[in-house]
Amino acid sequence: MMAEPSFKVRWIARRNAIFASSRFQYWAARIPFIRSVARTRATQMFDHLVGFSYSQVLRAAVESGLLDLLAKGPVSAGEVAQDIDLSEDAAMRLLKAARALDLAEEAQSDGWMLGQQGAVLQADPGTQAMIRHHRLLYSDLADPIDLLRRNRKEPTALSHYWSYAGALHGAAERGAETQEYSELMAASQRFVADEVIGAFRFPKQGSLLDVGGGHGEFIRRVGAAYPHIRLGLFDLPEVAEAARGPLAQSVGAERLTCHPGNFFENGIPQGYDIVSLIRILHDHDDEPAMALLRNIRASLSPGGRLLIAEPMAGIPGALAMGDAFFGLYLWAMGSGRPRSPDEVARMLRAAGFSRTRVVPTAQPVIASCIVAHA
Template identity: 90%
Template sequence: MTEKPSWKVRWIARRNAVFASSRFQYWAARIPFIRSVARTRATQMFDHLVGFSYSQVLRAAVESGLLDLLAKGPVSASVVAGEIDLSEEAALRLLRATRALDLAEEAGPDGWMLGQQGAVLQADPGTQAMIRHHRLLYADLADPIDLLRRDRKEPTALSRYWSYAGALHGAAERGAETQEYSQLMAASQRFVADEVIGAFRFPGHASLLDVGGGHGEFIRRVGAAYPQMRLGLFDLPEVAEAAREPLAQSVGADRLTCHPGNFFENPIPEGYDIVSLVRILHDHDDEPAMALLRNIRGSLRPGGRLLLAEPMAAIPGAEAMGDAFFGLYLWAMGSGRPRTPDEISTMMREAGFSRTRVVPTAQPVIASCIVAHA
């Protein structure tokens, strides 16, 4: 005997049949209130359909130097064409495309200047580094089904980049690749740090250890907001050593300790009130992620806390960022996955933490926070 579908299955099937009906679509487009909803959904679908084109307009504006040129504006289309090596017709096409995304604005007969979004982007080299970096993801996603069918350990453009960047993580030299890497890491850590500082109140005289903190942008910003805190950074030896002097100059050598080590192989340094894990857990598959959580739990005294901050799956209002972006990004990278707050909390309790709580952030599309108590 076939089991009867649940009420939810029946409701979804009925709803989808109605929405797919051309008669319903015709009717919905002509009823005032329903028309507004239908138009919004149509716009959302169109954005899904052509989103790649939008991202490529962003890339063109950044990589061509157009934003920097417009910052000195107004400039004419002919000047733009000469400066970025395009025909005047092609330059005008690009300018109009950037205008549609509020990156550029036509200032009458005087020429073109930055739009509102363009002014924000032009002043933010970190976000520009992220836009340049995404060319690797787009290359891997050229055939998404092929990507999903491939063995995750098979090299991709993204996995090659992270393997190479990781090898140069703490390199003293700063070529184009390492400069992009540094900007990329600083931007992602800065965005998350601002969300965490706005959502979580650190005890003023507590001590904080950032595990896998790279060049230290997270503790740099937390340290500026809480000048009495003692700060620690734990990362690979070459990374910790490269971060030591710039961080000491920023937050003060007397309140900073840089600990060299591998968080999968070495014990996490003890004696800190709070351990932070910023955009780290989602980079790793479940088994190594659990090992890392257990390692952190072993370092904390009773009353100590783990503060985890990263983009998560199934967050209301940020669902697309969690699963549609990071889901495929981490698949292409060959390691990790976005997890829901419930999944992370369960893992934390299995690692030995007594209780967990979600800390709401203003922009969950950037990061969500969970605090676990030892």
């Protein structure tokens, strides 16, 4: 015999039946206060419906060189057409689409310049690298049900990219083949680093080890904000070696140690007050993620702390980024999943950490922070 539905189940069913009613929708569209709520909901649904078109306008503006051209403006639609090899009608269509997203602005009759959002984006090569990178995700999501039905170990555009990028991970920037990867990593680390530095107070005279820190953008930015903190980077031998010179020049060789190793196979270097995992944990499935957390816990002395920063699931104001974006991104990548702060806290306790706390960030859509105490 089936259990009686809970109050919440009955309430949701009733609410959904009302919202789906054409009579309710007609009524809601005509009552002043309710009308504004209904209009907001309709706009949200429309944005969901056409969001792919918006993202492709972004991509077109970046990949065509339109943003760089507008930065030299005002330019005419004819000049845009000639520069990016479009008909004048097509150029005008693109300019108007860019204007709708505040990427472009018509400063005078047929004189186009960057809009406010366009000015920000044109000056940020890291974000442009992320926009170019997302073409791989969109390719994998062309048939989302097919993607979800596939074995996660089957190759995808994203998994192929990250497999290839892994081979380049330790390479110094030698040319075009590493350019996008390097810009992508620097941008993602920079965004998260700024959120962490704004939310978490590092010990001024302490020490920080960034595990899986790549080329060191995170500790570079922490080192600039805290000029007396001792810094360590732990990554694969070729990565640590490639990072050593540029990082030493940036933060000072006397306060930097680059440790070569594999965080699944080797012990985490000891003697640091804080160990950080920046956009690392959500890249891994539960079993390897737990192995990594236990490895870090074993390295920390009493009073030591682990700082985790990455986009997380179930965050008010950033729900879509956690599950709707990273949930599918990591599925297509073939490894990892977004976790809620409660899920991460349970894993940390199972790994032997004594207590955890969430550190609020200004932009949780970029990253949330959890600190765990040894």
